[in-house]
Amino acid sequence: MAKQNNKFTKIIIRNLVVIVVMMIIGALFAGMYAKHKQSTSYTSESNVIIGHNLTRNNHRNTNVLADINMMPSYKEMASDSQVLEATRNLLSKKMRSEYSVNELSGVISFRSRPDSLVLNISATTSSKNKSVAIVNAAAKAVKNEFPKMDPGVGSIRILGKAREKNTESTTRPSIKKYVVLGTALGLLLGMIISFSITSWKHFI
Incomplete structure (x- = not known):
């Protein structure tokens, strides 16, 4: 046993x-x-505010409500090739050789939130400085090109430039x-x- x-x-x-x-x-x-x-990717963000009247007292006036309703359309406008081409033209010569318009469309994302006049822009690449440069160029392109695409778009203001210190990293x-x-x-x-x-x- x-x-x-x-x-x-x-x-x-x-x-x-x-x-x-x-x-x-x-x-x-x-x-x-x-x-x-x-590999590690870096995401940098910038916000653009769009509206005819941004004062708190008149937040619910007709123009602002119309702008809020237009935010999904503004998001689609931001993804247009005209904005992406303008974004590419604002980049350095070296970066323009690295990114075509089609490649930028895969790097840049646009988001709008309900009941908000803020259009969020983000860029994700393998480099901090590239993500920052691209997202800042995209925000500037939105500001420059939107009035050409829609003369009644209202005022467009960039809420601060993206910086490397605020860039988020993701390792996968x-x-x-x-x-x-x-x-x-x-x-x-x-x-x-x-x-x-x-x-x-x-x-x-």
Whole structure:
């Protein structure tokens, strides 16, 4: 009886060792893969306020309410090739050689919020200074081109220039998440291997 218990204990220990080793291997491989694929992107933002009358006392006058209703249209206007072309022309010669109008459309995003006269502009690239330069150029392009596209658009004001110190960074993929996933896969694989070895040795 004692011999059987000792044998059973050895089997459990051996299986646990296999499982732990596979978990470690899985975590290491997943971590190294994530590290190899990892990249950091930088997002810079600027806001443009659009409206005919921006005073608080007259916030609900007809012009301001009309401007609020127009914000979705202003968002579409900002994405127009005319604005993107103007944005590109405001960039340095070196950056113009790096970004076509189509490429800028994939870098720049425009957002409008309900009941707001603010158009949010963001640019995401692999470089802080490029993101800042592009978003500032886009904000200036909106200010310059909107009156040409719609003479009745009202006043357009840029709410401060984007700066590198306010740029947000995002690193993907997450090494921690991949390590957790690799550990879980290692656990599963370790259980399958240990079960297969035990079955093969004792039941086949």
